[in-house]
Amino acid sequence: MTPLKIGIAGLGTVGAGTARLLADNAALIATRAGRPITLTAVSARDKSRDRGIALTGITWHDDALALAADPNVDVVVELIGGSDGPAKALVEAAIAAGRPVVTANKALLAIHGTALAAAAEAAGLPLGFEAAVAGGIPVIKLLREGLAANRVSRVAGILNGTCNYILTTMREEGRDFPEVLADAQALGYAEADPAFDIEGVDAAHKLTILAALAFGQNVDFSAVHIEGIRNISALDISFAEELGYRIKLLGIAQQTPSGVSMRVHPAMVPVSKLLAAVEGVFNAVLMEGDFSGPVFCQGRGAGAGPTASAVVADLIDIARGSKIPVWGAAQAALAPSRPVAISALTGAYYLRLMVTDQPGVLADVTAILRDHGISLESMLQHGRSPGEAVPIVLVTHDTIEAAISAAISRIATLDCVLETPALIRIEPK
Numbered sequence: 001m002t003p004l005k006i007g008i009a010g011l012g013t014v015g016a017g018t019a020r021l022l023a024d025n026a027a028l029i030a031t032r033a034g035r036p037i038t039l040t041a042v043s044a045r046d047k048s049r050d051r052g053i054a055l056t057g058i059t060w061h062d063d064a065l066a067l068a069a070d071p072n073v074d075v076v077v078e079l080i081g082g083s084d085g086p087a088k089a090l091v092e093a094a095i096a097a098g099r100p101v102v103t104a105n106k107a108l109l110a111i112h113g114t115a116l117a118a119a120a121e122a123a124g125l126p127l128g129f130e131a132a133v134a135g136g137i138p139v140i141k142l143l144r145e146g147l148a149a150n151r152v153s154r155v156a157g158i159l160n161g162t163c164n165y166i167l168t169t170m171r172e173e174g175r176d177f178p179e180v181l182a183d184a185q186a187l188g189y190a191e192a193d194p195a196f197d198i199e200g201v202d203a204a205h206k207l208t209i210l211a212a213l214a215f216g217q218n219v220d221f222s223a224v225h226i227e228g229i230r231n232i233s234a235l236d237i238s239f240a241e242e243l244g245y246r247i248k249l250l251g252i253a254q255q256t257p258s259g260v261s262m263r264v265h266p267a268m269v270p271v272s273k274l275l276a277a278v279e280g281v282f283n284a285v286l287m288e289g290d291f292s293g294p295v296f297c298q299g300r301g302a303g304a305g306p307t308a309s310a311v312v313a314d315l316i317d318i319a320r321g322s323k324i325p326v327w328g329a330a331q332a333a334l335a336p337s338r339p340v341a342i343s344a345l346t347g348a349y350y351l352r353l354m355v356t357d358q359p360g361v362l363a364d365v366t367a368i369l370r371d372h373g374i375s376l377e378s379m380l381q382h383g384r385s386p387g388e389a390v391p392i393v394l395v396t397h398d399t400i401e402a403a404i405s406a407a408i409s410r411i412a413t414l415d416c417v418l419e420t421p422a423l424i425r426i427e428p429k
């Protein structure tokens with residue numbers, strides 16, 4: 001059988017993992033793909049580095065762009081990363097040269113996904129990106145193929161392994177944020193610039209991609225409201241536990257009458273919910289189809305093995321001759337996104353204040369909430385330390401985000417409020 005010849009650009013965590021998987025499971029992959037999938041060429045920065053993979057007999061290109069023109073490469077696999085620069089140039093060059101592309105690059109797809117898919121469609125080429133969202137979970141296939149007959153009303157998930165690993169480890173082991181982040185980097189989970197993980201940008205890239213597939217809209221990264229986990233404190237993690245919640249960084253895309261609302265932010269998830277039990281580097285996605293009902297999947301969201309598994313799944317599809325539209329429908333059938341402002345969101349909120357323990361503080365705070373039409377479900381304060389700083393926690397009933405934002409701006413100006421208030425959205429029970 002004629003092999004499908006692969007050229008990989010970028011031999012970091014995912015690139016080296018993909019080369020290893022192609023070698024270790026070669027016979028099984030050939031059986032399932034109907035022909036061997038063979039690594040014939042690579043491009044990376046440092047030829048001398050030992051990556052634990054055999055590169056004998058494989059062409060080395062110093063310039064990744066050369067992969068697009070190499071006659072011994074049928075499919076270009078882009079595993080460099082970054083929304084622009086060499087990754088984008090390579091994908092464009094490969095498509096222009098008539099080569100199918102597989103990439104794990106969510107930043108690239110979330111920002112340039114419409115133009116790249118249009119180019120691939122015009123050239124009649126597949127563009128695979130299963131690895132770009134939720135690592136080893138086959139969530140792209142699930143949405144684009146398994147749920148293709150459904151109107152999807154909501155997609156919600158834990159989409160960043162690094163953040164989930166950090167939040168889990170902080171809660172279970174009481175360790176500090178920077179120390180746990182360093183672990184996640186050493187394990188190969190974090191992006192080259194880990195700010196993308198902890199600021200919520202990586203999860204927003206992935207949510208942009210899921211929303212495009214779920215709602216048949218063009219990718220629109222700029223429409224996602226983004227908050228990360230940098231300000232989540234050990235105190236809030238412990239209050240969440242006490243109130244019956246786990247703090248998770250969620251990505252949520254939801255159909256509303258005025259458009260699709262897209263947001264990434266930390267959320268209090270009731271412990272009874274499936275998403276609350278997803279821990280460590282695991283990701284999970286919950287999708288609501290009108291005929292399927294809820295569909296939940298979970299698996300490892302980052303790391304060499306799980307991500308390589310998704311890259312090679314796309315290669316097997318290409319070897320099989322699969323012809324699935326990049327975004328699940330012809331480009332011309334996709335609609336522009338209709339963004340919904342976060343201020344229109346309705347829900348319950350956790351509000352934690354550091355205040356001076358003195359008479360009248362609660363009365364001042366609750367008066368402001370009352371003025372904005374916000375009612376309280378519960379309140380927590382432990383012990384008494386007159387004149388000292390103490391945390392108080394307020395949990396609201398459902399309210400509109402515009403109201404709680406306005407109330408917090410006023411609460412923050414009270415003399416007795418000593419720090420910027422912490423506000424965390426609460427997922428419904």
Ligand SMILES: NC(=O)C1=CN([C@@H]2O[C@H](COP(=O)(O)OP(=O)(O)OC[C@H]3O[C@@H](n4cnc5c(N)ncnc54)[C@H](O)[C@@H]3O)[C@@H](O)[C@H]2O)C=CC1
Binds near residue numbers: 015045
């Ligand atoms: N690490 C993970 O768990 C996951 C990563 N991804 C995505 O996979 C892609 C690769 O990520 P990692 O392997 O983690 O990154 P990495 O930083 O470990 O590897 C990227 C490699 O590309 C090389 N490179 C940089 N510029 C290059 C160029 N011009 N030509 C050739 N090689 C070049 C770098 O030297 C580096 O070895 C990124 O798009 C990332 O977002 C997706 C899912 C999971």
Ligand SMILES: N[C@@H](CC=O)C(=O)O
Binds near residue numbers: 135
């Ligand atoms: N940095 C990402 C890697 C996978 O996409 C993450 O932590 O989830």
Ligand code: NA
Binds near residue numbers: 133135136140310
């Ligand atoms: Na995936």
